[in-house]
Amino acid sequence: MxxxxxxxxxxxxxxxxxxxxxxxxxxxxxxxxxxxxxxxxxxxxxxxxxxxxxxxxxxxxxxxxxxxxxxxxxxxxxxxxxxxxxxxxxxxxxxxxxxxxxxxxxxxxxxxxxxxxxxxxxxTRRQFRLKHITLPDEFVEPPPEVLDRIAREAKMLAAIYSESGPAWLGQGRFGLPHQGPITDNFGERRILNGRKQSVHTGLDIDAEMGDPISASNAGRVVLADDLYYSGNTVILDHGLGVFTVYLHMSKLLVRAGDPVSRGAALGEAGSTGRSAGPHLHWAAKVSGSRVDPQALLGLPLDSR
Ligand SMILES: [Zn+2]
Structure with a gap:
């Protein structure tokens, strides 16, 4: 063993x-x-x-x-x-x-x-790149009328991540949610429009508009909704404090509460929310920590 x-x-x-x-x-x-x-x-x-x-x-x-x-x-x-x-x-x-x-x-x-x-x-230390990014102004300095929405969504996300199922729901190993070129930009420190600092807490996978996005492991849908920054978003709870997150989709194919199996279709790739073009932003939370979703792929989960 x-x-x-x-x-x-x-x-x-x-x-x-x-x-x-x-x-x-x-x-x-x-x-x-x-x-x-x-x-x-x-x-x-x-x-x-x-x-x-x-x-x-x-x-x-x-x-x-x-x-x-x-x-x-x-x-x-x-x-x-x-x-x-x-x-x-x-x-x-x-x-x-x-x-x-x-x-x-x-x-x-x-x-x-x-x-x-x-x-x-x-x-040990890990170096994260620094990158300058240009985005539409409403995503860097959100207009006053959306501040309530942003605050409400932040609160909702915190509540979702604070509660995870007591049983492991995964089926074997984690897989990629989409087969596309990966930009290894987890943790990248960003300067938005030359003035606002931001940290990239996920990983970007190239996708064409409408490409299928699938569940990287079995779990339960705890959010399937359109959010200001992340656009059409799905969050899966795999149990034991492990969540995977799928952003910017053009279309959602699941609803909150749905159980999903590994590889199940969650939605179609898009560019909704704070996104510069069609891609999948894939993220993961484990015990409340922002982790590199690529780390999930190597976990020793061959048996349930
Ligand atoms: Zn991203």
Missing amino acids: TLRLQALALLALLTLAPVRAGAQAAAMSEQVKGSGGAAVGIWAATLTPGDILVLSLAPSSPVREAGISFAGKEITLRPDENGGPSRAFIGLDLGLESGTQSLRVVFRYRDGSSGTVLKSLRV
Whole structure:
């Protein structure tokens, strides 16, 4: 198992290497033992801002709750109908500073006892490009009449990301939502129209108007709506705090509440919202962190 995970981690590292010149951390796949017989398997392709940690939880008896803390994030997991929790995902936000961070997993058992697993992890620096972008003025300095709408939508998005299903809904590995040339611009720092700063929190995939956009994994639609900045947008909740986001579509083919399978049609590519031409902006949120959606592709998720 460990060897296989290491091989997968290495594969992920090699796959990402050409576009991840800034990443220096080694792949990790390690079983860490804690108090009271508890253990946690820790997997990461690399440990830089935008990456994802996958934890395999091995408590020593049935848990009431597992509390995980890392880099200022607190995650609480409870058993679902299948038991568990057996897996957790932690996103390393694109704004995370380099340095040593401690991972702490506390299992609170049904019998009232607890077990703790601790591990120090070294987050290394990742360079993000700086780019000047020119956009229509209404997307850089929004007119007063849309400010209410923008505030309302920001609030709605925060509420959506604060609640994720307790069970893992994914089916195997994550895939690309569209087969088009990828611009590796996650985390790009941008100067809009020479004056406003912005950070690009997703990845752009070239698409023609009307191209099919598909679910990168199975999940539940938690938003399918037209938003000011992101245009026709779909957000999928894959459970356990993992969300994928699809922007600027010309047409939506799903509705909030719909369950979707991996590869299901979500909509058609377009250029709605703050977009300079037809493309898919693909983004991901993991444990509330803005992560590089490409990091999802290498996650070791061959079994459910
Ligand atoms: Zn984009």
